[in-house]
Amino acid sequence: MKIAYFVHDLADPAVARRLSMLRAGGAEPVVLGFRRTEGAPGEVAGVRAIDLGRTYDGRLGHRARTTALAALGAGRWRGLLAGADAVMGRTLEALATAEAARRLAGVRAPLIYECLDIHRLMLGEGRAGRTMRAVERALLRRCALLIVSSPAFLREYFEPRQGVGRSLPIRTLLVENKALELSGGRPRVQAQPLGPPWRIGWMGAIRCRRSLQILTDLAARRPDLVEVRIHGRPAYTEFDDFDAQVARLPNVAFLGAYTAEDLPRLYGDVHFSWAIDYMEAGQNSAWLLPNRLYESGRYGAAPIALSDVETGRYLAARRIGVRLDDPSELEGVLERMTNEAWRRLRAEIDAVPQETFVAGEADCRRLVNAVAGRAADAQDDPSPAPRLVA
Incomplete structure (x- = not known):
C-alpha cells in the first residue's frame, strides 16, 4: 500500500514515529513536508523526504503564504503521487497542500486528515477564526477519515464545532501518542537517584x-x-x-x-x-x-x-x-x-x-488497515468506525 504523507515539519520526531508505524504496518509511505529547521533532512525514518519549504513558529501569515505556494505548485509531484492508495495530511496546512496535490495530480485515492492539535486560531469568533474553520470544514467534506490523538478533540471541537458525526458523517480514528517499540521486550531504565532534591x-x-x-x-x-x-x-x-x-x-x-x-x-x-x-x-x-x-x-x-x-x-x-x-x-x-x-x-x-503506553507491530497493522480499508469506503458508509487506539 502506497501512502503519500504530507506533514507540517519534517524534523518533528512524531513524524518519524508515524512513518515508522506506517512502514511497520505494511505501507510504503512517501513523505512531503514543510520544515522548521534551516536545513531539510534527506530522509525521515528511512523514507526519502521531499522538502516543501521552511515555515516558522508563530508566523501564521508566512505559513499561510508558504502553504498556498506549495499548493499552487503541487502538480509537479504527480509522479510521486502516482499509484497512491491514500493521501494523508498532518495538520491543516499539510492537509490543504495534500488536497491540492491530490487534485492536480489526478489521484483518486481517499484523503485522510491527521489532527494532533487544535490551534487557538481555530476557536476564535473573529473573522480569521471563522474563515479557518470554514476552510477546515470544506476540506473535511472531502476527507474519508479523520485521525485524532485525543478523544477530547472530537468531544470538544470536531463534533460540536465542525459537525463531525452529524452534518459531516466522516469516520474517525483515535491513535494515541504512544511510544513506539517494534523490537519487543521492555527497555532497561536506570534506577533513579534517591531524593530530595x-x-x-x-x-x-x-x-x-x-x-x-x-x-x-x-x-x-x-x-x-x-x-x-x-x-x-x-x-x-x-x-x-x-x-x-x-x-x-x-x-x-x-x-x-x-x-x-x-x-x-x-x-x-x-x-x-x-x-x-x-x-x-x-x-x-x-x-x-x-x-x-x-x-x-x-x-x-x-x-x-x-x-x-x-x-x-x-x-x-x-x-x-x-x-x-x-x-x-x-x-x-x-x-x-x-x-x-x-x-x-x-x-x-x-x-x-x-x-x-506502547504501540507495537499489531497496532501498526491496524492503523494501516484502517487507512486502507475503512477510509476507502467511508464516503459511501456514513456509520462511524470503531475508534482505534494504537
Whole structure:
C-alpha cells in the first residue's frame, strides 16, 4: 500500500514515529513536508523526504503564504503521487497542500486528515477564526477519515464545532501518542537517584511560558527540594528569553534535543515528568494527551498533571501519577514526598499493562488497515468506525 504523507515539519520526531508505524504496518509511505529547521533532512525514518519549504513558529501569515505556494505548485509531484492508495495530511496546512496535490495530480485515492492539535486560531469568533474553520470544514467534506490523538478533540471541537458525526458523517480514528517499540521486550531504565532534591523532567515540545515560570520559580525558591531537566525543542517565540531564564539557576538545565533512543536514559534520570501545559489553557491544552504522558508511563517517571484536564483524567482513570488542582500545590507535594512514597508511585505505573503506553507491530497493522480499508469506503458508509487506539 502506497501512502503519500504530507506533514507540517519534517524534523518533528512524531513524524518519524508515524512513518515508522506506517512502514511497520505494511505501507510504503512517501513523505512531503514543510520544515522548521534551516536545513531539510534527506530522509525521515528511512523514507526519502521531499522538502516543501521552511515555515516558522508563530508566523501564521508566512505559513499561510508558504502553504498556498506549495499548493499552487503541487502538480509537479504527480509522479510521486502516482499509484497512491491514500493521501494523508498532518495538520491543516499539510492537509490543504495534500488536497491540492491530490487534485492536480489526478489521484483518486481517499484523503485522510491527521489532527494532533487544535490551534487557538481555530476557536476564535473573529473573522480569521471563522474563515479557518470554514476552510477546515470544506476540506473535511472531502476527507474519508479523520485521525485524532485525543478523544477530547472530537468531544470538544470536531463534533460540536465542525459537525463531525452529524452534518459531516466522516469516520474517525483515535491513535494515541504512544511510544513506539517494534523490537519487543521492555527497555532497561536506570534506577533513579534517591531524593530530595526531586528531579522533574520537561520533555518534548517546550512551548508553555507559564510552565517555565512555575518550574523556575520553585527551583529558585527551593534548591534543596527540586531540580529541573528540560529536553526538547523550545518554541522561542513563546518566551521572553528562554535561555537566560534557564541559565540563571544552577538547578535548572536545558539539555537540547533528543532522539527516541535517548528516552530511557532521559526519563531514568528524573523522578517526575512535567505534563502540564497552559499555552492554550481551556482549549487545546485542556484537551490534548501529549507524548510525554505515554513516555512517562513507559519509562517509569511519575507524570505531574492538572486534575481537571484530559491528561489528569487519563491518569485518574489508571490511578497513577501526581494530579494537582493547582500548581501551587506542587511544593507541598514534594515536601511530603519520601523515597518510599516515590517508589509506590513507580510501582503503580509499573503495574499498568504496557500496551497502555506502547504501540507495537499489531497496532501498526491496524492503523494501516484502517487507512486502507475503512477510509476507502467511508464516503459511501456514513456509520462511524470503531475508534482505534494504537
